[in-house]
Amino acid sequence: MIKLIIKYFKFNLSAHMEYRVNFLIQSIGMIINDFFLLFFWWVLFKQIGTIREYGLNEILLLYSVITVSFGLSMIFFGNQMKLSSIIYNGELDSYLFLPKPVLFHILISRIDIAAIGDFAFGICVFFLSGYGGIKNFILLILFGMLGAILFASFNVIVHSLSFYIGNSNSLSSLLSDTLMTFSTYPHTVYTGISKILLLTVLPAMYFSFIPVQIIKEFSIIKLIQLLAANIIFVSIAFFSFYYGLKKYESGNLITKKM
Amino acid sequence: MKVLKAKNVNKYFKTKVKKSGLKESFKSLFNPQYIDVKAVNDINLEVEKGEIMAFMGPNGAGKSTTIKMMTGILFPTSGEIEVLGLIPWKKRKELSYKIGSVFGQKSQMWFHLPPEDTFDLMADIYEIDRYDYKKRVKELVDRFDIGNLLTIPVRKLSLGQRIRCEIAVSLLHKPEIIFLDEPTIGLDVVVKNQIRELIKDLNKKEQLTVFLTSHDVGDVEKLCNRVIIIDHGKILLESTVSKLKREYLKNKILSLKLEEEYIPKLKGVEILKHKGTGIKLDLNTEECSMKDLLDNIVKNTAIVDMHVSETPMEEIIQNIYTGSGKNEKGEKIL
Amino acid sequence: MKKVKKYFKIFKINFSNELMYVINYVSTFLFFGVVLIVFSQLWRAIYSENPVIEGFTYEKMIWYFMYAETVMLSRFPFVREIADEIKSGDIAYRLNKPYSYILYYYSKFISSSILKLFLNTLVGITILTIAFKGYPMPLIGLILGFTSAIIGLSIHFVFHFFIALSAMWFEDNTAFLFVYSKILLTIGGLFIPIEMFPETVKIIANALPFKHIIYTPATIYINGAENFLKLFSAQIFTLLILSVVVAFAFEKSKKRFNVNGG
Numbered sequence: 064m065i066k067l068i069i070k071y072f073k074f075n076l077s078a079h080m081e082y083r084v085n086f087l088i089q090s091i092g093m094i095i096n097d098f099f100l101l102f103f104w105w106v107l108f109k110q111i112g113t114i115r116e117y118g119l120n121e122i123l124l125l126y127s128v129i130t131v132s133f134g135l136s137m138i139f140f141g142n143q144m145k146l147s148s149i150i151y152n153g154e155l156d157s158y159l160f161l162p163k164p165v166l167f168h169i170l171i172s173r174i175d176i177a178a179i180g181d182f183a184f185g186i187c188v189f190f191l192s193g194y195g196g197i198k199n200f201i202l203l204i205l206f207g208m209l210g211a212i213l214f215a216s217f218n219v220i221v222h223s224l225s226f227y228i229g230n231s232n233s234l235s236s237l238l239s240d241t242l243m244t245f246s247t248y249p250h251t252v253y254t255g256i257s258k259i260l261l262l263t264v265l266p267a268m269y270f271s272f273i274p275v276q277i278i279k280e281f282s283i284i285k286l287i288q289l290l291a292a293n294i295i296f297v298s299i300a301f302f303s304f305y306y307g308l309k310k311y312e313s314g315n316l317i318t319k320k321m
Numbered sequence: 322m323k324v325l326k327a328k329n330v331n332k333y334f335k336t337k338v339k340k341s342g343l344k345e346s347f348k349s350l351f352n353p354q355y356i357d358v359k360a361v362n363d364i365n366l367e368v369e370k371g372e373i374m375a376f377m378g379p380n381g382a383g384k385s386t387t388i389k390m391m392t393g394i395l396f397p398t399s400g401e402i403e404v405l406g407l408i409p410w411k412k413r414k415e416l417s418y419k420i421g422s423v424f425g426q427k428s429q430m431w432f433h434l435p436p437e438d439t440f441d442l443m444a445d446i447y448e449i450d451r452y453d454y455k456k457r458v459k460e461l462v463d464r465f466d467i468g469n470l471l472t473i474p475v476r477k478l479s480l481g482q483r484i485r486c487e488i489a490v491s492l493l494h495k496p497e498i499i500f501l502d503e504p505t506i507g508l509d510v511v512v513k514n515q516i517r518e519l520i521k522d523l524n525k526k527e528q529l530t531v532f533l534t535s536h537d538v539g540d541v542e543k544l545c546n547r548v549i550i551i552d553h554g555k556i557l558l559e560s561t562v563s564k565l566k567r568e569y570l571k572n573k574i575l576s577l578k579l580e581e582e583y584i585p586k587l588k589g590v591e592i593l594k595h596k597g598t599g600i601k602l603d604l605n606t607e608e609c610s611m612k613d614l615l616d617n618i619v620k621n622t623a624i625v626d627m628h629v630s631e632t633p634m635e636e637i638i639q640n641i642y643t644g645s646g647k648n649e650k651g652e653k654i655l
Numbered sequence: 656m657k658k659v660k661k662y663f664k665i666f667k668i669n670f671s672n673e674l675m676y677v678i679n680y681v682s683t684f685l686f687f688g689v690v691l692i693v694f695s696q697l698w699r700a701i702y703s704e705n706p707v708i709e710g711f712t713y714e715k716m717i718w719y720f721m722y723a724e725t726v727m728l729s730r731f732p733f734v735r736e737i738a739d740e741i742k743s744g745d746i747a748y749r750l751n752k753p754y755s756y757i758l759y760y761y762s763k764f765i766s767s768s769i770l771k772l773f774l775n776t777l778v779g780i781t782i783l784t785i786a787f788k789g790y791p792m793p794l795i796g797l798i799l800g801f802t803s804a805i806i807g808l809s810i811h812f813v814f815h816f817f818i819a820l821s822a823m824w825f826e827d828n829t830a831f832l833f834v835y836s837k838i839l840l841t842i843g844g845l846f847i848p849i850e851m852f853p854e855t856v857k858i859i860a861n862a863l864p865f866k867h868i869i870y871t872p873a874t875i876y877i878n879g880a881e882n883f884l885k886l887f888s889a890q891i892f893t894l895l896i897l898s899v900v901v902a903f904a905f906e907k908s909k910k911r912f913n914v915n916g917g
Contacts, residue, residue, distance in 0.1 A: 093832020
């Protein structure tokens with residue numbers, strides 16, 4: 064399986080290298096894109112000081128965790144955002160035909176090359192945040208991997224909706240964007256219902272906030288929480304996909320294209 | 322040995338229906354209407370090892386649905402299917418190592434990369450031993466004559482070149498049966514024959530069973546042993562290709578220009594068209610031999626010009642599609 | 656009149672088509688609700704120290720944000736479609752039709768956007784009216800804001816059309832779409848009204864046309880008739896200039912399509 068991932072990585076890279084200019088522009092574009100968000104924070108902090116224990120350094124740390132996780136997720140599981148389209152357009156069939164575990168195969172068969180830009184950005188921002196250091200760096204990479212898996216699991220869950228409600232691409236992307244949206248603001252502002260939401264259905268807490276907390280102050284308990292959340296989401300992801308696949312094989316999708 | 326068995330297979334789908342217009346759109350929102358579509362209706366078929374089976378039918382006949390059930394992508398509403406001794410939707414992974422497919426419209430090769438990269442990838446996907454893989458690639462490259470194409474990005478290949486590579490890719494893992502969906506569509510006549518020869522060759526050398534969907538009658542005539550025709554989910558015809566030809570070859574169409582106006586009245590001879598000294602007739606050679614007909618005509622007048630043809634296979638199939646199963650005379654042939 | 660009639664037909668058909676996609680709308684509303692929650696909590700935290708920032712009270716800020724996000728969410732995607740047509744060469748066939756390519760897509764776009772705008776506004780106002788137990792904004796702001804939003808979305812259409820045209824040179828325009836979105840988010844005045852920008856940034860933001868997509872409609876909405884004419888005319892002017900530019904650019908590109916197509 065590892066060999067397959069490496070093969071796909073190699074081929075995806077080659078295919079993108081065919082369009083070298085485009086590859087560069089996409090990567091640089093992503094970096095500019097990420098930069099704009101930080102710019103907004105800089106402006107805000109300049110005007111109003113800190114926001115509940117979050118200053119510029121904390122935001123930089125938050126962003127580095129997010130972009131490293133997102134980057135890794137989109138590099139290794141690059142097809143996660145296209146899953147609903149793949150299901151809706153019947154492209155699933157070609158994967159069903161091949162002798163490899165369907166979900167995994169779909170996810171790894173595409174590498175989002177631009178995400179390499181995000182990943183690189185995350186690493187740089189990390190060292191600018193004032194939280195840089197060997198110990199923290201190791202934690203960053205660990206959280207990056209966990210976050211990558213969590214993010215992919217979440218996307219698999221929301222994109223599997225395509226099995227049930229036809230082309231769910233806009234809904235699925237929206238839910239995915241929602242997770243991202245919540246993750247990119249200081250978690251200390253969230254109270255009440257939203258906090259509960261972020262600890263459960265929309266795992267922003269596990270995606271970005273708890274990793275930030277652990278880097279600020281190490282805690283075994285929080286680390287275990289993180290691992291548990293990952294395991295839960297991965298399980299739900301597998302379940303929603305394969306349950307939906309059964310429905311697909313019955314051919315009764317409302318908008319199945321023959 | 323039977324490699325494929327289908328017994329009493331049925332497949333129903335639910336489809337949403339909606340009438341046009343703004344008002345109907347609103348209605349459909351709150352009260353969506355569904356109808357049941359019977360895509361496959363009591364299909365029974367069997368394929369022996371080493372057969373080249375043609376699977377024909379007009380668009381929407383249920384061909385893709387049937388193939389999807391045979392490859393394990395869909396499961397039937399009722400009935401049994403067994404491919405290479407396995408139930409496709411239950412043992413899909415196991416079966417996938419033994420079957421191959423080429424869909425004329427969908428490519429399994431990476432568009433921006435050369436075919437050899439897809440070969441490489443497939444070797445991993447099908448877990449082919451490195452040594453076997455190298456041997457097999459060389460074999461296929463030689464047989465398909467694609468050696469000079471291996472390093473050219475697929476997007477730069479012509480359709481014929483691409484199809485040759487596609488079929489080669491599908492055979493990499495030495496499948497026992499391959500499903501070809503319109504493999505010769507869009508190809509020129511020379512390349513078509515090339516592909517047909519390749520398939521025939523493999524069929525002979527490796528006992529490869531071929532399940533071929535095609536709208537091209539030439540494929541059926543020149544390549545296949547048997548043919549199944551389906552429409553509206555039902556099997557209309559199941560026959561060997563030679564039997565099909567024989568059934569129709571017994572009828573000959575003669576267009577004659579005679580010296581004098583004359584209409585032969587013989588059993589087995591049907592007048593199709595008649596204008597002055599020109600006459601077109603359909604001869605059933607089982608009821609009246611060519612010799613008898615010509616003798617009869619020559620006794621009464623002289624033949625100025627004559628043209629003899631058989632009912633083209635195309636027309637045969639068309640008659641079957643249009644739901645008659647009868648020849649142009651209206652006689653039931655099957 | 657016949658010429659214009661066809662675009663109304665396109666408008667009507669697209670409207671009807673859109674209704675099929677209830678899920679799309681429901682999900683937009685949910686996302687809207689979510690974003691409102693996130694931002695009201697963020698601003699509450701910020702306002703806990705300062706009661707008024709640059710003339711905005713907490714309430715006013717949230718209403719501003721609500722309308723800004725309404726417009727943001729009313730955008731209808733079409734870049735992919737056009738980009739694909741350009742890349743595949745299909746666009747050459749489209750140009751042979753008896754209608755303007757740009758106007759065709761504009762009709763499609765604006766019909767869906769207006770529907771979304773209307774529904775989003777309804778949802779946003781409902782949520783906030785319940786949360787704040789009242790509607791403190793000037794009522795005329797509703798009509799003026801809506802009109803301004805339509806102009807704003809039209810300006811957005813032009814920018815997205817430019818991005819679509821970039822498909823002539825670039826295989827993938829995702830990065831451009833992302834960066835453009837971020838520009839709207841930041842300099843366009845979605846997250847923070849331009850009033851709150853530091854001086855240099857404020858000057859830049861005011862000079863750029865992006866503010867007319869989000870900031871201007873939202874400002875008109877919360878201020879009503881006050882300053883309306885000034886802001887609105889600036890918007891219309893921007894739209895006119897951009898329309899001319901895009902029409903010109905498209906004419907020039909047409910030659911290129913005919914070479915590549917087929």
